[in-house]
Every structure is written in C-alpha cells, then in structure tokens.
Amino acid sequence: MFEHLYSANEMRLAEAAYPGFPGTASELMERAGSAVAREAMRAFPRARRFAVVCGGGANGGDGRIAARVLREAGREAVETDDVDGFEVIVDALFGTGFHGAPRAQAAAVIERINASPAPVVAVDIPSGVDASTGEVEGPAVEAALTVTFHARKVGLVVAPGRFHAGRVVVADIGLADVETEARRATEALLRDVPRRAPHDSKFTAGVVLVVGGAPGTTGAPVLAATAALRADAGYVTLAVPHACLPVVETLALEPVKLGFEWADAAATIRAAAARADAVALGPGIGRSDEARALVRELLDTIALPAVVDADALYGLEPLPRAAATVLTPHAGELARLLGVDAAWVAAHRLRAARDAAERYGAVVLLKGADTIVQGAGAGPVVADMAPPSLATAGSGDVLTGVIAAFLAKGLDPVIAAATGATAHGIAAATVQHQAGLVASDVVAALPAALS
Structure with a gap:
C-alpha cells in the first residue's frame, strides 16, 4: 500500500x-x-x-x-x-x-x-x-x-x-x-476500503454526519455530503442552519437534511450524531462566534471520529479527544494553527505538519500537490497523485467528505486520510476534461476511482 x-x-x-x-x-x-x-x-x-x-x-x-x-x-x-x-x-x-x-x-x-x-x-x-x-x-x-x-x-x-x-x-x-520513516501512498490503498457486503444495510455501511453551511457557502457542505455518499457511505445526514435548508433541499437529493438554530444547535446535532459513525465539521460554516463555539462544543461532546476542515479550523485550539481527529488545513490554515507565516509552512512542509500533529494531538493532512498526512509520533505519508486541476474551489470539501466516509467505515485515521487523498487525486485525474474541472466533477468520478 x-x-x-x-x-x-x-x-x-x-x-x-x-x-x-x-x-x-x-x-x-x-x-x-x-x-x-x-x-x-x-x-x-x-x-x-x-x-x-x-x-x-x-x-x-x-x-x-x-x-x-x-x-x-x-x-x-x-x-x-x-x-x-x-x-x-x-x-x-x-x-x-x-x-x-x-x-x-x-x-x-x-x-x-x-x-x-x-x-x-x-x-x-x-x-x-x-x-x-x-x-x-x-x-x-x-x-x-x-x-x-x-x-x-x-x-x-x-x-x-x-x-x-x-x-x-x-x-x-x-x-x-x-x-x-516516510512513505508514499499508492493506489493499492483503495483495495482495502471496506465495500458494502451482502449483509450490510445503509446503517452498517458507514453513517456520516456533515455539519456546515452558512448563507453564501451552502455548496461546501453539500459537496462534502455527496462526496461521502460517492465514497460508499451508506447514509449521510447534512446539518445546516435553517436559513440554508431551502438551498440544500434543492442541491442535495440523497443526504438526509437537518436544520438547526444557533441557540440549540449543539443539542440538535448531538441527537443526530447518536446514530452516526463519523462526523465532518466545518465546510462553509463561517467564522462567527456562534460557529466557533459550536465546533468547540461538538468536538468536546461527540465521541466520534471527526474530520475538521475549512472554517472549523479557524481559531481552533488544542483539545484532547479520545476519538480520532483529522485536521485538513491548506498552508494558510496551518500557518494560523501554528502561529507562523504561510511562507514558512510552504518552505518547511514536513516540519509544519509534524509540529501541528504534536501540538493538536491529531492526524494532520496538509493539502497540496504533495499532500502530507502526519500522525502524532509517527512518520509522514505523502499522497502526491493529485493533478493540478484540483486547485479549484470546493475540492477540499470533497476530500473532507471522502475521509469522513472512510472513517465511518472503520479505517485508522492515518489510513483514512491517506486513502482519501489518494482516491481524491485519482478521481480528479480520471476526469476527461482537466481544464475547467470543478469539484462536482471529482464527486462524480469517485465511484470509478474506488472501483
């Protein structure tokens, strides 16, 4: 692998x-x-x-x-x-x-x-x-x-x-x-992603809860939720603020939709998490005080493997969790997490990923042409199959959904992150038109990549 x-x-x-x-x-x-x-x-x-x-x-x-x-x-x-x-x-x-x-x-x-x-x-x-x-x-x-x-x-x-x-x-x-110490991910990783067996139901094939969305960025959690389904999750709940529900109902057919009000958002989402296997936090959720407080509370109180991405990384502080946690920053986001310049991260990618993994006690996936997956106290895995066309808005949300699906299927967090990045890159590379590739093209290509 x-x-x-x-x-x-x-x-x-x-x-x-x-x-x-x-x-x-x-x-x-x-x-x-x-x-x-x-x-x-x-x-x-x-x-x-x-x-x-x-x-x-x-x-x-x-x-x-x-x-x-x-x-x-x-x-x-x-x-x-x-x-x-x-x-x-x-x-x-x-x-x-x-x-x-x-x-x-x-x-x-x-x-x-x-x-x-x-x-x-x-x-x-x-x-x-x-x-x-x-x-x-x-x-x-x-x-x-x-x-x-x-x-x-x-x-x-x-x-x-x-x-x-x-x-x-x-x-x-x-x-x-x-x-x-360092390893390079290969497409052989995809062979070990659990497939739906004859005895599986939608609730045993991997249940994902995606939490995100705000007016103007509703597409981000929709991409994450549909990507989780295309990565073979059996059931996905998409939790968004009530103001986003009309857009989500239009854009996303298969995920179950759940609206929340900020005042009681944590209780509403925890109830949905009771039947989930993994949670994806952050796509399009915004950087308001309410959003930051919600992310913190959910990470504190939901004992599920979690992918923390995008806006959920903003202002994130080290917080010990018993459950697996995967952070998926790009260089700018990782720079904020470490309190350094983005240029320093770009020049010292291995060191930056290792420092963040140790500081946050999490698996850190540093995005890029050389996506680096770093667990605390472990060697790095480099997933470098992504074509340049993946430098497009929304592609990170797709990756979040894929990793969440693999966590929900029970994969180790380092393996889930490395396999997710590999599937993401292969799917993008198989899209016939590389010029003008958009994130939803990658979602559509995921089943073939996994096959």
Whole structure:
C-alpha cells in the first residue's frame, strides 16, 4: 500500500547493507552513472553535446561515469562548469548528503545551469534540494528529469523540492530495501476500503454526519455530503442552519437534511450524531462566534471520529479527544494553527505538519500537490497523485467528505486520510476534461476511482 521514501541517512543504511560495502561501492557507482547516461539519451535522443557538472563527492563520481558512458555511446560529454552551448546539462554537483544553502561558488554554478536554455538531467536529486525534507534554502537546480537510485527520496516528492525534480525515473542499482520513516501512498490503498457486503444495510455501511453551511457557502457542505455518499457511505445526514435548508433541499437529493438554530444547535446535532459513525465539521460554516463555539462544543461532546476542515479550523485550539481527529488545513490554515507565516509552512512542509500533529494531538493532512498526512509520533505519508486541476474551489470539501466516509467505515485515521487523498487525486485525474474541472466533477468520478 505504500512506497518507501528515503532520507539521506536511510540511503546510507541501504548502501552499507550491500554485500562487501564499502569495497563494492564502485559497483554501485558504475550502475548509477550508467543509468543516468542511459536515461539521458532516452529522454533526449537527438542531443549530441552534454555538459556534465560534477562535484567532488560520490554524486560527482556518478556524473563522471555518466560522461564516460555517454562518450562510449558516441556523444560528446564534457565535464565542465561552463554550460554554454550544450544541448543537455547533467547536474552531478550535490547528492543526497547535501543540506542547507550552497556556498557562493556552487550557488553561482547552479545559477548558470538554471540560466541555460538546455534541459537538465539531475543525478539522484537536483543540487540544492535537501533529499531528506524537500527544503530549499538557496539556489537549486531546475531539472527536467531526475534519475534517482534505488527509490524516491523524500525531497523528490515533498515541496518545494518536488517542483525542482521534473520527471523522476527510479533506477535499480541492486540495493535491498530498508525501513523508512516516510512513505508514499499508492493506489493499492483503495483495495482495502471496506465495500458494502451482502449483509450490510445503509446503517452498517458507514453513517456520516456533515455539519456546515452558512448563507453564501451552502455548496461546501453539500459537496462534502455527496462526496461521502460517492465514497460508499451508506447514509449521510447534512446539518445546516435553517436559513440554508431551502438551498440544500434543492442541491442535495440523497443526504438526509437537518436544520438547526444557533441557540440549540449543539443539542440538535448531538441527537443526530447518536446514530452516526463519523462526523465532518466545518465546510462553509463561517467564522462567527456562534460557529466557533459550536465546533468547540461538538468536538468536546461527540465521541466520534471527526474530520475538521475549512472554517472549523479557524481559531481552533488544542483539545484532547479520545476519538480520532483529522485536521485538513491548506498552508494558510496551518500557518494560523501554528502561529507562523504561510511562507514558512510552504518552505518547511514536513516540519509544519509534524509540529501541528504534536501540538493538536491529531492526524494532520496538509493539502497540496504533495499532500502530507502526519500522525502524532509517527512518520509522514505523502499522497502526491493529485493533478493540478484540483486547485479549484470546493475540492477540499470533497476530500473532507471522502475521509469522513472512510472513517465511518472503520479505517485508522492515518489510513483514512491517506486513502482519501489518494482516491481524491485519482478521481480528479480520471476526469476527461482537466481544464475547467470543478469539484462536482471529482464527486462524480469517485465511484470509478474506488472501483
């Protein structure tokens, strides 16, 4: 269900376990450098002139072997820092051991590489990217292709590093797997979502309660509720303020609708929660004092797994719950939860998700092209199957409904969140029109994705 994502130290452990290492290091380097040359020629078959920029470490050694293999194949391959006039640049400056910001001389080389119109093939990791975190503290190579060895590195799938990697090819160099802290979600997760069995009724297939809505944002809880049903929940109750009921009755056919008044909202919703398996709080609920107080009271008093999203995250304070809790912020929302700038979250996504999970005692799903699912005291899961078309209003509400459905079916909260993000991304990717994709398109595509 998961793919290993390696840190620099975990790669060192994998290499150290290779028979005869370090005496056999040259065998690994030969395979690595040959793989780079092979993939570079495959990606750019018409290119004749290759500039190979080599550093002084093992990554530079891989680059020198790649240059030799390119020459043996009849290409011109020059080991140089002068990249002008070449058709392809091979970046072998820094490897997986790099962290921090490049020194001035190396930074100048990286800037020359990025200024060139030639496409770049990065060796193992684009130079300037931290392989263990994806963080970028200075200039970093913008690669068109990264040939990485043995397995993907964390920094190739976590932003901002992932945006420097281009297309990633994994080259087998003969290493055995070791356990890694970080994992990448795969579509195999979808096979473990419980399906409705012959003996199930609508009340045993997963009952979800969605709480949200305010005038002007009624569509958000409707999207969450319909997504929960399309994610195979058997029964969904949609609780909204009475003022929203006419719109909800028009937009949502299948969910059972429940109106509430703010004065007695908590009691009304708790009664509905008595027969639910999971609750989704927040889509479109607004940021009024009444809404914030309601969210707090419901989290205090409803002993059900909960997805807390959107407006319910506004002003949220750490609050211990016995039941599973999944927070689903984007970078701006997570910044408010941590009291930091959104730019800091964008630059330190793994650290931000981990800090929030520990502070709130919850599973945190940090949305993005590299959605990160982080439980307190656990390693991160990265779900990166979402296409760019998912950057559209309402897509987060859909994700909330999917995760709520999976929690209602009894999935562990980390698995529910990672599986939800994976299903969400796959559904979006299968929509025929990527331009102009809207959230309801993703809802409609969920059953096929789960099948």
